[in-house]
Amino acid sequence: MPRLPLGSVGPWALSVVETRTRSSVEQDLTTELRDRVRAAAVDARPLALVGHGTKSFLGRALDAEAIALSAHAGILNYQPKELVITARSGTPLAEIESVLAEAGQMLAFEPPHFARSADAGATLGGTIAAGLSGPARPYLGSARDLVLGVRVLTGGGEVLRFGGEVMKNVAGYDVSRLMVGALGTLGILLDVSLKVLPAPSATQTQVLDCGEADALRLMGEWAAKPLPVTATCFDGEHLWVRLSGAAQGVREALERIGGDAVEPDPAKHLWHHLLREQQHGFFAGDVPLWRLSMPQAAPRPALDGVMLVEWGGGQRWLRSEDAPEKVREAVAKLGGHATLFRGGDRFGEVFHPLPVHMMQLHRRVKTAFDPHGILNPGRLYAGL
DSSP: OOOOOOOOOSGGGSOOOOOOOOOOOOBOOHHHHHHHHHHHHHHTOOEEEESSSTTTTSSSOOOSEEEEOTTSBOEEEEEGGGTEEEEETTSBHHHHHHHHHHTTEEOTTOOOOOOSSTTSOOBHHHHHHHTOOOTTHHHHOOHHHHEEEEEEEOTTSOEEEEEOSSOOOOSSOOHHHHTTTSTTSSOEEEEEEEEOEEOOSEEEEEEEEOOHHHHHHHHHHHHTTTOOEEEEEEOSSEEEEEEEEOHHHHHHHHHHHOOEEEOHHHHHIIIIIIIITOOSGGGOSSSOEEEEEOOTTOOOOSOSSEEEEEGGGTEEEEEOOSOHHHHHHHHHHTTOEEEEEESSOTTSOOSOOOOHHHHHHHHHHHHHHOTTOOBSTTSSSTTO
């Protein structure tokens, strides 16, 4: 199996478009969007929900009329002491992260931007609808874990609010988290409330030389210990690990983990650009890119291609020309599922097939929130 090491992770390794923070124009388009959806419902006219299009490659291809959402923007409420921020869906993600950074806080799930330019960056709504999380996901929580509440425009033209702005027990199903990763098939996200966390006082990245079996073993051992690990990656030759937290805790963990220290700037470039934003050469090219969700200790699936391992072994990226059926069968045998993340046939099924009873449940939920079937129809699965 060929290996593709990350190699140099200095800022010179790749020309990265920096996302400049800009203040969004605060604008509430709830009424206009509601009228647009109601008109489309009358004609059963499908709508494609679009922010800045940074996640448009996800899911199946759509043939629908675009409805622009990026102008519905503005931070509505930010309470640093309460660790919560609420903003409209079109608010630039970079703006939210900048505001949080000024208060020494962060979005713990490290969402990828996939920004095409400084003026066409990720929006909050698209980020939550996609449900993607970055390197810290297994250690600090996913996007779904940190959503506290949402205001949603349904396919029936109703504006509904779920959840709130505090962490508390929820009676019944937490519908706000149901919207995370639904790719807009259940409703248009209008406002989102998120839990935020303090930024760590100390961060250090180490690199160890080892093979894949040893890398999986080490990541499993670290996960079973009270270590401040916040990111891991195995590139085929090297195991990278990030430690974050109180300075003393990081120092003590370094003694147990060992390896060679990586300087702060190259380390940030590795986690934020090469991996989170998929700017490394591993992710480039026309060969289909598969996202494999697997048990952390599972061995490598019997598939051709090159692989990059993240999340302590729970997320594995595969570049392979193998047939989709072969990929999914091999991963399912190991207790996981496979998503065709980029490339390949975008008119076929890109997400792992669901059991019949699960698909029936999905259809009932879709009908409840989008009775006319007009919101991103078929984006997740054909006929849904």
